[in-house]
Each structure stands twice: as structure tokens, then as C-alpha cells.
Amino acid sequence: MDQKISTIQDVARAAGVSTATVSRTLSNPGVVAESTREAVMEAIRSTGYRVNHTARNLRRQRSGSVIALMPNLANPFFAQIIAAMSSVLTPAQYGLLIADTQAGPDAEARLSHYLLSGLADGLVLFDGSLTPSRLDIPGRPPIIAACEWMDGALPSVRVDNACGARLAVRHLAEAGHRRIGHVTGPPRNVLSVSRLQGFREELAAQGLEPRPDWIYEGDFTMDSGAMVARKWLASTDRPSALFLSSDEMAIGFMGAVQHAGLRVPEDVSVVGFDNIEVVGHLTPALTTIRQPRTLIGERAAELLLGMIEESRTDGPSEVIPVELIPRASVAPPRE
Amino acid sequence: MDQKISTIQDVARAAGVSTATVSRTLSNPGVVAESTREAVMEAIRSTGYRVNHTARNLRRQRSGSVIALMPNLANPFFAQIIAAMSSVLTPAQYGLLIADTQAGPDAEARLSHYLLSGLADGLVLFDGSLTPSRLDIPGRPPIIAACEWMDGALPSVRVDNACGARLAVRHLAEAGHRRIGHVTGPPRNVLSVSRLQGFREELAAQGLEPRPDWIYEGDFTMDSGAMVARKWLASTDRPSALFLSSDEMAIGFMGAVQHAGLRVPEDVSVVGFDNIEVVGHLTPALTTIRQPRTLIGERAAELLLGMIEESRTDGPSEVIPVELIPRASVAPPRE
Numbered sequence: 001m002d003q004k005i006s007t008i009q010d011v012a013r014a015a016g017v018s019t020a021t022v023s024r025t026l027s028n029p030g031v032v033a034e035s036t037r038e039a040v041m042e043a044i045r046s047t048g049y050r051v052n053h054t055a056r057n058l059r060r061q062r063s064g065s066v067i068a069l070m071p072n073l074a075n076p077f078f079a080q081i082i083a084a085m086s087s088v089l090t091p092a093q094y095g096l097l098i099a100d101t102q103a104g105p106d107a108e109a110r111l112s113h114y115l116l117s118g119l120a121d122g123l124v125l126f127d128g129s130l131t132p133s134r135l136d137i138p139g140r141p142p143i144i145a146a147c148e149w150m151d152g153a154l155p156s157v158r159v160d161n162a163c164g165a166r167l168a169v170r171h172l173a174e175a176g177h178r179r180i181g182h183v184t185g186p187p188r189n190v191l192s193v194s195r196l197q198g199f200r201e202e203l204a205a206q207g208l209e210p211r212p213d214w215i216y217e218g219d220f221t222m223d224s225g226a227m228v229a230r231k232w233l234a235s236t237d238r239p240s241a242l243f244l245s246s247d248e249m250a251i252g253f254m255g256a257v258q259h260a261g262l263r264v265p266e267d268v269s270v271v272g273f274d275n276i277e278v279v280g281h282l283t284p285a286l287t288t289i290r291q292p293r294t295l296i297g298e299r300a301a302e303l304l305l306g307m308i309e310e311s312r313t314d315g316p317s318e319v320i321p322v323e324l325i326p327r328a329s330v331a332p333p334r335e
Numbered sequence: 336m337d338q339k340i341s342t343i344q345d346v347a348r349a350a351g352v353s354t355a356t357v358s359r360t361l362s363n364p365g366v367v368a369e370s371t372r373e374a375v376m377e378a379i380r381s382t383g384y385r386v387n388h389t390a391r392n393l394r395r396q397r398s399g400s401v402i403a404l405m406p407n408l409a410n411p412f413f414a415q416i417i418a419a420m421s422s423v424l425t426p427a428q429y430g431l432l433i434a435d436t437q438a439g440p441d442a443e444a445r446l447s448h449y450l451l452s453g454l455a456d457g458l459v460l461f462d463g464s465l466t467p468s469r470l471d472i473p474g475r476p477p478i479i480a481a482c483e484w485m486d487g488a489l490p491s492v493r494v495d496n497a498c499g500a501r502l503a504v505r506h507l508a509e510a511g512h513r514r515i516g517h518v519t520g521p522p523r524n525v526l527s528v529s530r531l532q533g534f535r536e537e538l539a540a541q542g543l544e545p546r547p548d549w550i551y552e553g554d555f556t557m558d559s560g561a562m563v564a565r566k567w568l569a570s571t572d573r574p575s576a577l578f579l580s581s582d583e584m585a586i587g588f589m590g591a592v593q594h595a596g597l598r599v600p601e602d603v604s605v606v607g608f609d610n611i612e613v614v615g616h617l618t619p620a621l622t623t624i625r626q627p628r629t630l631i632g633e634r635a636a637e638l639l640l641g642m643i644e645e646s647r648t649d650g651p652s653e654v655i656p657v658e659l660i661p662r663a664s665v666a667p668p669r670e
Contacts, residue, residue, distance in 0.1 A: 044451055048473045065400070065430065076411035083435050095400065095432045099425070100418050116379055138383045222616050255616030278613055281557050281590030 006047040015043035066304060067097040067120040069111065071127040075220070075248065077274050077293065078126065081146070084297025085124065092305055094121070101127045108134055115140045122304045125154070128190035142307035142315070146300040147191060155307070155315040157300045161191055164289040164322040165198025166205075168243040168271040171287065171324055173206040176332040177269060181214035181239030183228050183249050189220075195245045195273065214239045218249045225252025232268070233260055240333040241269035247276045250286055254329070265331035275325055284328035295320055341382040350378035401639060402432040402455040404446065406462040410555070410583065412609050412628065413461065416481070419632025420459065427640055429456070436462045443469055450475045457639045460489070463525035477642035477650070481635040482526060490642070490650040492635045496526055499624040499657040500533025501540075503578040503606040506622065506659055508541040511667040512604060516549035516574030518563050518584050524555075530580045530608065549574045553584045560587025567603070568595055575668040576604035582611045585621055589664070600666035610660055619663035630655055 012019045017036060025032050025040040032040075043049075066089055070078050082098060089096050097120060101111070111130055114123060115137050123143045135143060135154070145156040172180050182199045185192035196215070203210050216231060218224035225244060229252070232238055244250040250272030254264050264270055264284055272279060272288035279286035299318055307315045347354045352371060360367050360375040367375075378384075401424055405413050417433060424431050432455060436446070446465055449458060450472050458478045470478060470489070480491040507515050517534045520527035531550070538545050551566060553559035560579060564587070567573050579585040585607030589599050599605055599619055607614060610625035634653055642650045 041447055045447075045472055049451065065432070067430075076414060079411060079414050082433065086433070086435050090434070095402075096434075097400070097430045098417065098421070098433050099431075100421050112376055112380075116384070137380055222612060226616065251613060251616050255618060255620070258618040259620070277557060278586055281561065281586050283590060283593040283618060285590070285594070 006049040008049065010047045011040065011043045011049045014047055015039040064093065065095045065097050065120045066122045066124065066301070066308075067099055067114055068124040069099050069101050069114070069127050069130075071101055071129065072220070076276050076278070077246075077248075077291075080277075080293040081126075081297035081300075084294040085301040088298050088301035088305070094305070101130065111135075112137070115143075122308045124300050124304060129186065129188055140313065142304060142313045144300050144304045144307070144315070146296060155303060156317045157296055157303060157320065158317075159291050159296070159320045159322050161194035161322075162198030162201065164273060164291075165195040165243065165245075166202040167322070167324045168273065168289055169199055169202035169206070171326065172241040172243065172269060172271060172330060173202075173208070175241075175269065175330050177241040178208060179211075179214070179239045179241065179333070180208065181211070181216065181232075181242045183216045183218045183225065183242060183244040183253070185218060185220045185245045185249075187217060192245055199243060211239075218245065220246040220248060222248045222252035222255075225249030225254075226256040227252075229253045229256035229260075233257065233262070239268075241271075241330070243271045243273075245273055247272035247274040247279050247286060247288055250288070250329075251279070251282065254282070254284075254286070265329050266334070269330040269333070271330060280327065282329075287327045287329045288325050290323050290325050292320055292322075341384040343384065345382045346375065346378045346384045349382055350374045399428065400430045400432050400455045401457045401459065401636070401643075402434055402449055403459040404434050404436050404449070404462050404465075406436055406464065407555070411611050411613070412581075412583075412626075415612075415628040416461075416632035416635075419629040420636040423633050423636035423640070429640070436465065446470075447472070450478075457643045459635050459639060464521065464523055475648065477639060477648045479635050479639045479642070479650070481631060490638060491652045492631055492638060492655065493652075494626045494631070494655045494657050496529035496657075497533035497536065499608060499626075500530040500578065500580075501537040502657070502659045503608065503624055504534055504537035504541070506661065507576040507578065507604060507606060507665060508537075508543070510576070510604065510665050512574075512576040513543060514546075514549070514574045514576065514668070515543065516546070516551065516567075516577045518551045518553045518560065518577060518579040518588070520553060520555045520580045520584075522552060527580055534578060546574075553580065555581040555583060557583045557587035557590075560584030560589075561591040562587075564588045564591035564595075568592065568597070574603075576606075576665070578606045578608075580608055582607035582609040582614050582621060582623055585623070585664075586614070586617065589617065589619075589621070600664050601669070604665040604668070606665060615662065622662045622664045623660050625658050625660050627655055 008019050008022050011022050022040055025037055086096050108131060111134055120141060122141050125143055125145045126147055128147045143154055145154040147158060169180060184196050200210055216228040218228055244253060250270050254270055257264060257268060272286050275288045275290035279288055303315055343354050343357050346357050357375055360372055403420060421431050443466060446469055455476060457476050460478055460480045461482050463482045478489055480489040482493060504515060519531050535545055551563040553563055579588060585605050589605055592599060592603060607621050607623040610623045614621035614623055638650055
């Protein structure tokens, strides 16, 4: 079925408004009256008009998209950050492309591809395991690191991870614990490194010796937390309290300990990291370090848009404060 | 700093390969040898070459993107589906744009905008609350509904929601429950409607009378599950078992019941819907209906790519089977 290609003039005529009003309705519907918007949308439907975004973006040398590179989309921690970024990017007329860096093979090659391809006007990097030197490409689009970045070379939005770890350990020490263990994330990950460093610093500040056999390696997932619990259950000389580097690991750890018939916090105290929504509904509710995810997502998108608008690859960084959320998973140690 | 614009010929010369090999390396890196890929990527870096995707997409009249419209990105149920869609779309050279339909104002107007704007070559619709008549636009891109859709007008990938609800109720009845309640999702949502229908059908099949005051309205969130628990706790003539239309609501319900000092399943049996990862780690682990999320995401992406390649808006539909996952949140009722 043949169909005449409609123009913006056809739409304006059908809606009884100017072409400028049609443009404004399409680019920023919030600023036009409800009745105008309805008339324009109805005219667009009746005329079959389609905006050619590709042509428009080509004119302004923009792809109109921002890519967020995330290490694990299945982690609910990222879902809320994505929603917050969308809430900033959508009104600014940018689409958000999400790519899961760990979902396919060769994350580093794909990073180079995104940087070189012109697919996006800017990148938000959440994956702290990618090699910073791969970003050293002339003419690449602006990047904001939304995680702690080893060499500080990129503008970033980050939370103070070492500080969060110190708050967690201090809380356990103040409850009377002297035998405090830690479950790390993946060892190369910058978040793991910072939180482990904070853990060590606060142990020292509390006059406690670190015990290498009480530092367990996890990978941020629930399953790895459950695996650590099985090691902990099998050991006789074990810590009375654990700080885990993610809430997901704390969920897996608590579940496995409870399913084995022991109790939290009576038999072991637990502190997580992130404050994902579910942890307040657990029994016991999990004590954790809150990362304000909505704020992280919003500020990452806002700082990146600033760099894109000004065509710069440098820009300001921000540190978002963390706080301890005390709940029911910490109690004094048994004597 | 001025910089000469590099061409694909410059890259081919620097890498010592043909321009066809450079193209192939960029469009489908999996088919070229590792050493070739490295040489080409190094040449791209040294020459500063950037592919102009926008121009390429304009030539083939494609945006190169697929948009997934989701009702709530903060729900971990969607994260795994997104990851599965990416795993199909990325090798096919499509970016995935995610839009949270409930994050901004006027979801219906934005849906029309996405359909009319040419921003994407195809849409995956997860939001069952959008009005199907809004999709009736000539020349729109193909859409696949990845949820149950009221009028069946769209190609879809869906799970058999009514069947899942019947499995849940049957499991409770077989444990001896005669006082079975239900917590719905948002009342207009097609998933809510199908699951409520399955709940009623299986009650009838078991010879049980539905009690209107035992059908509670939720909205799929943990908070709404906790709110229902407070009503349930305050009532004296209450159901001994509940089938909740999402795991998130079941988590909120169990948490609030347990925090009030009652026990699951001793005081109330609970069945959820979805089988999100966390529910196996809860205490008690939650009995639920499994939706195979990876399969849903993969099939949605594959069916949509088929429609895009063939430039059709019609296409096949698929029903993905569900199953009951029995865990520890169901026990016989107290006498």
C-alpha cells in the first residue's frame, strides 16, 4: 500500500498550529498545553508523519544516545541507577543505551568498539574491572566513571567506599566484636579494593589485628555469599561478625547460615553494602551501608550531559556521601 | 588541536589488511582471527579512525536501535530479561534502548512519540498497562509484546499467567488449605487480570468459594506486600494461605508478618510469582512460580529481529511454560 510521505507542514495544518509548535511538542512535550499536545499528536496520527531523528542527529553531528556500560544488569543495584539516569536523559532528548559488559566475550574489545564507533555521544562507565588505558583514544566521546576509578584520570561520580567500609567495621566493633571478618568482591575490582582497604584501616584504628584467613573472596553475587557461609560453617575458629562488600553477598550468606539452623545475629553478626530495597524486608532486616543510587544516577547523567554540551572530555568529579543504616542483623557477640 | 579525519583506507594500510577486513572486524569481530582483530583495533587507535554509524544507518534506513519499554526498571525481574535481550541484539549489531514507561509523566504520549519518531527499528513492550489502541499507527515499526496483551493483536512472547496462578492455588489446596486469599497486581494490568482469573478458576476447580474480602489489591512492589500484611495481621477472620501475584509482594508480606512476630509457614503459607533470584535465599525460602526470564528475553529479541529483517509488523507468537518451584513457605494449616 503506497503512502504519501507527510511533512511537518502537513501536521501543522491538520492541527491548526505553527510548525514551531509541532517541533516543540515533539522535542519537549512538557512545555506545551495538554490540548495543544493532543491536537498535534492526533494530527501526527492522521497524517502518518514520522520525525527523521537519524537525519536530525546527522545534521548536529550527534547520535542522540548515551551508553551505560554495566558489569551485571541482573544486579538490582544497577536497576535504580538506570531509572535515575533515564529521568535526566529523556527530557534532554537523549536515549540511554545499556550494555552489559560481562554478558558477552571480550569486554575490553567492546569498550574500544563503543568508543570508536560513534554509536554514542557519551559513556557512563560502571565497570571498575575495565583497563583505564583502553580509554586513551584521541577523539573519543566524553566518559564519566560512575564508580571509583583506580588512577583518577576520568571525571567521576563515586561514593566513598573506604569510608563506608570503615563505618561498617566501626559499628561491629562498637557492638563488642573483636573477631571481625570480611567478604570481598572480585579482587581486581576497584570497589573491592577500596572496601578492603577501609576494612583494614578501621581494624587498625580499633586496635585489631587482621586475620588473613578471615578475609574471604566473593564476587558480589548471592551465590558467592552462600559459598562463603559454607566455609564459615565448616570452620571452628571463625569470626563472630562479617562485613560483606555487597548486600547480595550478605543475602546469600545469611540465607545459607539460617538454612543450616544457625541464627543471625545471635550466632553471627552481618553488615552488607549498598542498601538495596529488599534488605529492609529480610528477617532479620540487614544492617548495611546506604549508597544513594538515585542521586548517583542523576548526577552521572547531569555531569555527562554538561561535558557533551561543551564538547569536552574533562569535567568535574563528585563524591556522594554514604551512611550506615542500622537494622537487626548486628548484636553483641556470644561470650 | 587539529586532527586529520582518518578513513577506512588509512586503517587498512596501517593494519596491513584489506578494507573489507576492517569492515568485517568492526561489524562482526567474532568471524576474524584474534591476531587480525588486534592489528585492526591497534590501527584504528593509531589512526584515530571513527566509524560513522549515523551515516551508515541513514543509508540503510535504520536507526540501529531497539527500544524496550518497561514499567519499572527498579524491579529485578526485568534486569535479567534485559541482559538476555542484549545477548541477542548485540551480536546482531543492534543497540538496546531501555525506557522506563512509569518513570516520567504521560506514558501514553511517550509511547506514541517512540512509535512516530523513527528513534528505533522495533519495540519490545513489557508494560501491560498501555492502551493497545495507541499502537494503531500506520507505518509504525514492528512491536513485540513481551507480556500478556489484552486483545491479542500483537505478536507476543508471554508466559501462561493463568496457568501459573492455578498451579499456585492447587499447591496450597493440596497442602490442606481451604481458606486461600490472593494479592493482585495493579488492577488494570493484564498480568494481574490473568493471574486473578487463574486464581478464581482453580478455587472453583477445588470446590472453594472465593471470598471478596480475601482478595487484596497490591501493585507488585515490596511495599504493597507489606501493606497487605498489615491488613491481614489486623483481621481476625483471615486466610490461612496467600497466593501473591509477584515475588516482590511476597517478600514484603513475609517480612512484615515476621517482623510482627508471626511465622511463615507456621502461621500463614505464602506462594509468590516470578522466581527472582533472591527468593531462594530467604528464610523461609519462597515457594513460587518460575518464569524463565532468560528465555523470555532471548525469544522476544529473536522474534523482533525477524520482523525487522523482513519489514513486517505481524509475526509469530510464543507461549513460554511456567512451573511451580516448591520451597519452604508452604505448610499445612493449623487446626
